[in-house]
Amino acid sequence: MTTPLLDVRDLTVTINRDGRPITALDKVSFSVNPGEVLGVVGESGAGKSITGAAIIDLLVPPLKRTGGTISLNGDRLDQLSPKEMRRVRGGKIGFIFQDPMTSLNPVITIGRQLCDAIETHLRLGGNETKRRALDWIARVGLPNPDVQFKRYPHQLSGGMRQRIVIALALCANPSLVIADEPTTALDVSVQAHILQLMRDLHRESEVSMMLITHDLGVIAKMADRVAVLYAGRVAEISPVAELFANPSHPYTRGLIRATPMPTADGGVQLDQIPGAMPGLGAVPPGCAFNPRCSRAQSDCRSVVPPLVTQESSAFSCFHPLERDVA
C-alpha cells in the first residue's frame, strides 16, 4: 500500500446564489499516488474543473470551499495561508489550462514567462535560469529554442502555445500536475502530439498527474486510474482497464456507450442516456443519477449512496452492474 501523494477527503464546494448556498461539489474524495495519472472525467457541470481549481485554491467567487481536507505529501493544503499557497501553486503543483491563448500573458515573451516561473520557484540565478528555460523549450519539442525564447504567444500556433503551457507547468519540478482539458481546444492531429508529449514528460519526470477531461478516448490512452464525476459527486473510481471493461456505476457504462467510437465488433455504438445532468441546486434527493438510471429503485431516490470500495475500485451505487466474467 503506497501512501498517496495527493489525498482529497470530503472536498465540498458551494456556490452562493442570491444568498443561498448551493452545493457544487459534494464530499468528493480521491487520491493520486506517486507517479500515477489519475483521469477525472465527467460532463460539463459535473464539477471536474471545480475540483482542480479547489485543490490549488483558485476558485472564483461566488464559488467557495466549505469543507474537506486536501493533503499533498502529508501537508494540509487547505490550511495554508494565501502566501504559502502561492508558493505551492506553480511550485509543487503545476497547472495546465484548457485554453493556451488565455493562460499565457500576451505581452511578455515566452522566454521571459518561463524564466519568471523558474526563478520564482527554484531561485537559480540568471544564467542557469535562462539555460533551463531554453532547455525546456527544446524539451517540449519547439525547434530553435533561441529564436522561440524571444517570441510572443501570438506568434505561435495553438499546439505550440500548449507546449509552452506544459513547459510552464513542469519547469519548477512539481510533484503533481493538474491538467484541465489540455487538448480540448486543439485539432485531432495536434491533440495526439500534445498527449504524446505529456506522456513522454510524465515518464521522464515521474510527476503525478491529474488529467481532467470529458474525452473518454483521452482517458483510455493516458490514465492509470479514473474518477468519474456526476453532478458534483464521485460516481466511480477504478483502474482504467477495469473501468472500460467492467464499469460498476450505471452512469459510467452509459457514458462509455454514448461516446461514438468504433467498437471491437465493427459497429459504431451510440446508446443514449435519457434526460440531462441536473443543474446546480437541482440535484434530486438520493442518488443524483436516479432519474436517468434504469436500475434505480426506491432506496436510490431517498438515500445518497456512499462511496464503497470493492477490490481495486470504488463506486457509489446501491445496485451496481454485475461484473462480466472475462
Place this chain on the structure above:
Amino acid sequence: MTSQTPFLVLDHVSKVYRRNQSLIERIRKMEEGGTKAVSDVSLVISEGETVGLVGESGCGKSTLARLVSGLMAPTQGDIVFRKDPAGKTPRLQMIFQDPYSSLNGRWTIEDIIAEPIKVHRLRRGRAAIRARVEELLVQVGLSPTDAEKYPQEFSGGQRQRISIARALAGEPQFLILDEPTSALDVSVQAQILNLLRDLQKNLGLTSLFITHNLSVVRIMADRIGVMYLGELVEEASAEQLFRKPKHPYTRLLIDAAPNMDTSDRSLHPIAGELPNPAFPPAGCRFHTRCPFAQDVCRTAAPPRKATPEGGMFRCHFDLDLSKEVKTPPLAKVKTA
C-alpha cells in the same frame, strides 16, 4: 445510384477570403491576395443521401457549408440545385454548431419555430401554426408547453432540439448540419444524433453533415468527404472510407483520434503542424506531413483519381492503406 438525377452539384467551387489591401498595394495595383478557404471542390449529392464532410480547423468545411447554404457566394465555380417541376429551387434549412447564438434570445420558442412556417406560408392561421409548432416540439422530444418559453430557459442540448424543430418547420428538401453536436456533452450528443438519425430515416432528407469527429460522421453519413487545407482530398462511401482509405491523410486522421481500447495505448500523432491555410504548401498540400511523400509530391499537385467503387482521391500514388486498418468495417449501428 448513379442513375439518379443529382440533387446538388458542386462544380469546381472555390472561395477566396480577400484580405484588406494596404494603400501602397492599392496604388501599385498589385494582385489581390487572400486565403483560399475552399479550393476547387467538386461534389455530387443524390436525393435522400447524407454526405459528411470531415477535416480539421481551417480545412474549409464550414465555409463550404455557408457556400451551399447561399449565405456566401463562391469566388469561382457553380453550386447547382436540382429544380422541381415548377422550376423552383429546393427549400434549405441549416442547423448550426453554437446552440446559444443560433436562437434569437428575444423571441419565444413558438415565434422561433414558426418563423420558417410563416415565411414560406406552409400553414395559414394562428391556430394551425401553433398546432404545427407543438407537433414539432413533440417530434424533437420537447413539451408543447415549452412554446411560450424563451431560449435562455433551456440547456444546450434542448436548444439544439429547438434548432432542429425550426429547421424541420421549414419542411426542407435539403438540410445542412454544421457541427450540430460539437458543443454538446457526450450523453446529450448521443441523444441528438439518435434524433437526427430517426428524422433522416423517417423524412428521407437529403443532407450535408459537417463535423470534425470521424466517429460521428461514420454514424451519420452515407458518403464522406475528407477535406485538408481547402481541398477535398478523398471522397468515398462511409464503409469504404474506413475500410480502405486511399489518401494518407484519411488513414492518419482515423488513427489520430484516441479510441477507448485500453489494451493498445499507443498514440498516433500526425507528423508536423497544420500549415497556415493562407499559405498552403506547393505541390500536394499534405506533403509536409505525409509519411509517403516523394519528390513529385513537393512539386506537382496530385491529380483527381476515381476509384472503382465510385469514390475519388487526390494522391500521386495508389497506396494500399487498408493493411494498417485495425478497425473492422462498419457492420451495423446499434441504437438504443
Place this chain on the structure above:
Amino acid sequence: MTSVVNTPSAVRPRRSRLSKLFHAVCYAPGATVCAIVILLMFVYAFVTPLFSQNPFEFAGMSVLDSFIPPMWMEEGMSDFPLGTDDQGRNLLTAMAYGMRTSIVVGILSVVIGLVLGGGLGLIAGFVGGKVDAFIMRVADVQLAYPALLLAMIIDGAARAALGAERNVTTAITIVVLSIGIAFWVQYARTIRSSVMIERDQDYVSAARITGRSNLSIIALHILPNVMAPVLVIATINLGIAIITEATLSFLGIGIPVTTPSLGTLIRNGNNFLQSGEWWISVWPCLVLVLFVVSVNILGDHLRDVYNPRLRGRS
C-alpha cells in the same frame, strides 16, 4: 469554471410583476430613489402649470412683489415659498414652467439624436463597406468638435438662415435640432458595433436561409437585440441634453429670455447673484443638478442591468 455559471438553473419560479418590482427595488435602492426623484420632478413640471398662472405672462408678474426672499428668511412671504425674481415672478411656479420646457427640449432632442444616429448606425453596421466608412468618417469629423460648440454653430446657422424674425416655437425647434444633431454620433457608434456583432450571429443566418429579406431581418431580429444599450445611453444623454439646453439658454442663444427654461432662469438670476439675491439663480441650479444627477445614476444602473457581459446565458 464558466461552465458552472452557464449550467441551466433549475426551473425558476415565475414572479409576478409586483414581486419583480419589489426585487428590483431591494436590489438597487439608490437607483430606486433616483427614479422616484425623477418621477416627482416630472409631476412637478407637468402638473404645477395646470393649477397656476404662467409667471412669464403679463398677468403672472407683479413688480411690487419683486426680490422677495424665500419664506424662511426675514422678509419672506408664505405666498412665495422660494421667493420671487426681479419681475416678481413666483420662483416655485416659474421653475415648474422652466422644468417643463427643459424636459420637453431634452426628450425631443434625445429622440432626434436617437433616430438620426440609430438609423445611420444601423445602415453603417448592416451594410458595411464604403457606406460604413463614409458615415463613420463623418462621425469622426464631428467628434473633433465639442458637442456644445457644434450645437452653437448649428443654432447660429439656423438663426442666420431664418432671420431675426422668429417666434418661440421656432426657437425651441432650432435648439432641439441642434442638440439632437450634436449628439447623434454616440448612438450611431453604439448601434453600429452592436449591429456588426448581431449581424454575424447564427440566428440571423438562419433567418436569411429561411428567406427573410434584409429589411425584415433588421426590424424583427437585429433591432430588438441592439436597442437595450442605446436606451441606456439615451437615458444618460437626457441629462446631458438638458444641461446643453441650459448652457445655450444661459449664453443667450437658446430659448429666448421671455420663455421660462432652467437655462433662462439661471441666466436671469445670474444678474443678481452679486447683489445678494442669490435665490433667483440658486434654486434652478439645484433643480438642474438634482435632475441630472438622478438621471445619470439611473442610467448607470440601467447600463449595469443591460451590460452584455452580465447578460448571462443562464
